[in-house]
Amino acid sequence: MLRIYNTLARDKQDFVPLRPGKVGMYVCGITVYDYCHLGHGRMMVVFDMVQRWLRASGFAVTYVRNITDIDDKIIRRAVENNETIGELTGRFIRAMDEDLDALGVQKPDHEPRATQYVPQMQAIIGALQENGLAYQASGGDVNYAVRKFPAYGKLSGKSLDELRAGERVEVDTGKADPLDFVLWKSAKEAEPEEVKWDSPWGRGRPGWHIECSAMSCALLGETFDIHGGGQDLQFPHHENEIAQSEGAMGVDSGKRFVNTWMHNGFVRVDDEKMSKSLGNFFTLREILTKFDAEVVRFFLLRSHYRSPLNHSDAHLEDARGALTRLYTALKGVPVSTSSVDWEEPHAKRFKAAMDDDFGTPEAIAVLFELANKINRAGREKAGQLRALGGVLGLLQRDAQAFLQAGGGGGMNEARIQASIEARLAARKARDFAQADRIRAELLAQGIVLEDGAGGTTWRRG
RNA sequence: GGCGCGGUAGCAAAGCGGUUAUGCAGAGGCCUGCAAAGCCUUUUAGAGCGGUUCGACUCCGCUCCGCGCCUCCA
Numbered sequence: 280m281l282r283i284y285n286t287l288a289r290d291k292q293d294f295v296p297l298r299p300g301k302v303g304m305y306v307c308g309i310t311v312y313d314y315c316h317l318g319h320g321r322m323m324v325v326f327d328m329v330q331r332w333l334r335a336s337g338f339a340v341t342y343v344r345n346i347t348d349i350d351d352k353i354i355r356r357a358v359e360n361n362e363t364i365g366e367l368t369g370r371f372i373r374a375m376d377e378d379l380d381a382l383g384v385q386k387p388d389h390e391p392r393a394t395q396y397v398p399q400m401q402a403i404i405g406a407l408q409e410n411g412l413a414y415q416a417s418g419g420d421v422n423y424a425v426r427k428f429p430a431y432g433k434l435s436g437k438s439l440d441e442l443r444a445g446e447r448v449e450v451d452t453g454k455a456d457p458l459d460f461v462l463w464k465s466a467k468e469a470e471p472e473e474v475k476w477d478s479p480w481g482r483g484r485p486g487w488h489i490e491c492s493a494m495s496c497a498l499l500g501e502t503f504d505i506h507g508g509g510q511d512l513q514f515p516h517h518e519n520e521i522a523q524s525e526g527a528m529g530v531d532s533g534k535r536f537v538n539t540w541m542h543n544g545f546v547r548v549d550d551e552k553m554s555k556s557l558g559n560f561f562t563l564r565e566i567l568t569k570f571d572a573e574v575v576r577f578f579l580l581r582s583h584y585r586s587p588l589n590h591s592d593a594h595l596e597d598a599r600g601a602l603t604r605l606y607t608a609l610k611g612v613p614v615s616t617s618s619v620d621w622e623e624p625h626a627k628r629f630k631a632a633m634d635d636d637f638g639t640p641e642a643i644a645v646l647f648e649l650a651n652k653i654n655r656a657g658r659e660k661a662g663q664l665r666a667l668g669g670v671l672g673l674l675q676r677d678a679q680a681f682l683q684a685g686g687g688g689g690m691n692e693a694r695i696q697a698s699i700e701a702r703l704a705a706r707k708a709r710d711f712a713q714a715d716r717i718r719a720e721l722l723a724q725g726i727v728l729e730d731g732a733g734g735t736t737w738r739r740g
Numbered sequence: 741g742g743c744g745c746g747g748u749a750g751c752a753a754a755g756c757g758g759u760u761a762u763g764c765a766g767a768g769g770c771c772u773g774c775a776a777a778g779c780c781u782u783u784u785a786g787a788g789c790g791g792u793u794c795g796a797c798u799c800c801g802c803u804c805c806g807c808g809c810c811u812c813c814a
Contacts, residue, residue, distance in 0.1 A: 307812095308814085309813095309814065310812090310814095314793075315814090317814090318785085318813090318814050319814050320814090321814070322814040323814080327813090350812085351812080352812075353812095367749080380814095389780085416791060435743080435744090435809075435810085436743055436744070437742080437744095437809085437810065438742090438743090440742095441741095441742045441810080442742085442810060487812085507814095508814065509813080509814030510745095510808070510814080511808080511809075511812095511813055511814065512813080512814070513744095513809075514743095514809060514810070515809095515810085515811090516813090542814095543814070544745090544808090545807090545808075545814080546814085547807080550806070550807070551807085552807080552808070552813090553814095554813060554814090555812085556812080556813070578762085581752080581753070581762095581763080582752085582753060582754090583753085583754075585745090586745095586746085586753085586754095587746080587753085587807070587808085593751080593752090594751090596750070596764090597751075597752060597763075597765095598752090598763085598764095598766055600763075600764055601752095601762085601763040601764070602763095604763070604764090605763095605779095607777065607778080608778090610777090619785065626795065632754090632755085635755085638754075638755075639754095639759090640753060640754045640755085640762075641754055641755060641761075643754095643762075643763090644753095644754070644755090644761055644762035644763085645762090646762090647761095647762055647763065648761090648762080651778095652780090654777090654778055654779070655778085655779065655780095674810080676750075706773080708806090709773075711773055711774070714774090714775070715772090715773095715775080718774095718776090720777075722776095727776060728771075728775085728776070729775090729776050729777050729778095730775080730776075730777090731776095731778095736777095738776095738777090740776095
């Protein structure tokens with residue numbers, strides 16, 4: 280039985296889908312005005328892992344991950360760059376696809392873009408207005424009347440009165456309550472035509488929060504199983520989604536928006552949250568110039584998805600060494616598409632770990648025990664190791680290809696092979712001084728030689 | 741100020757009320773011409789103070805420290 284930590288309950292709960300065997304899952308994707316950083320990468324890999332595990336468990340999953348392609352930052356950036364919104368967002372969506380593809384993140388079943396769901400957003404806003412939860416302010420913006428939604432705060436554990444005690448509430452004329460948030464922003468003269476839609480409330484564009492309510496409802500229905508996102512979206516974004524979606528269905532309808540809320544932990548740098556505003560972020564593409572993408576994925580999955588994760592080159596190096604051990608156990612094992620034997624003891628422990636709120640660290644520990652068994656007792660379990668790794672999106676490459684990835688410093692394959700031959704000749708002649716000299720030269724280039732039963736092989740060190 | 745999360749061995753990181761986490765690093769051994777890899781053995785834990793218990797790293801309380809949210813943010 281799969282158990283998931285539900286933020287709404289602040290506890291692990293048995294996962295029971297609305298419809299047997301089927302799971303609807305929505306995850307807040309990113310706002311595409313810049314390159315993805317490692318924090319985005321973690322969120323993407325975490326929910327990719329969740330999605331994979333649900334499927335491996337036999338569920339028919341509908342996975343929706345949106346793209347926010349309209350918002351203040353996008354507009355500002357496009358104007359700065361003197362390009363259209365579409366050009367800017369198209370560029371960064373392509374970059375995101377490249378980065379995620381490298382990390383082994385599978386495509387969601389649906390990847391809706393906010394700009395394609397404006398009519399659905401308007402419909403929800405209309406319903407909210409009918410239900411007395413939305414009002415148009417003097418400036419033209421349509422706001423959500425937070426005080427009218429009794430359950431406001433149930434996800435984040437905050438009460439409106441406590442929130443109001445917080446100092447940083449900007450005084451926005453037109454809002455009935457400072458905590459009310461915008462559903463529909465009335466158009467501003469200076470903004471490009473591209474971001475203006477007609478609506479019953481005048482020309483304008485949707486607020487940020489309404490996008491996810493509309494897209495999730497359109498693709499998964501009014502109520503669905505799992506909603507995920509980064510911890511920083513818990514408040515106010517997800518709280519507002521609940522207010523919108525449940526408010527539109529009718530506060531008294533008893534209908535629920537989402538059953539299970541999942542939030543992944545942050546990536547940190549020097550014990551501080553990695554973020555754009557702090558300027559301490561590392562983009563995926565810069566990390567991927569230094570580290571193999573699978574090493575990055577392995578690094579992200581080696582800690583629990585809800586724990587904070589510190590990023591540093593040393594930690595990535597550590598992950599590389601660990602993943603190298605797993606691949607070393609697969610040396611000489613052909614890449615095959617063997618499936619998992621779930622009756623096998625290691626697989627049972629792997630499954631138990633994953634079923635306990637996606638315990639990837641322990642699942643990966645089982646992989647190492649499997650590697651040890653292979654090194655000790657032979658290759659029978661190699662297919663099992665590869666197949667279990669595959670459940671996490673790992674260990675699918677040829678072992679040699681992984682071990683030699685990144686090249687051999689300044690040396691090409693032919694030169695390395697020539698050196699290995701030369702060393703072999705020296706060894707045969709029992710000229711060990713010469714043989715050791717050649718090995719040292721290669722090592723200086725980051726190439727490690729290993730004399731095995733089947734001959735000498737090399738890997739990057 | 742309000743709400744929440746966490747403090748595990750040299751580093752990273754898990755589970756668990758009583759039995760080896762796991763990876764890297766360290767020590768000894770096997771293997772090797774010597775190494776590397778691998779295998780075997782092994783040293784370093786659970787912030788502090790109380791409480792519950794036959795027994796606590798694991799449950800409860802307090803203290804100290806760190807982090808996050810309360811504003812856009814994965």
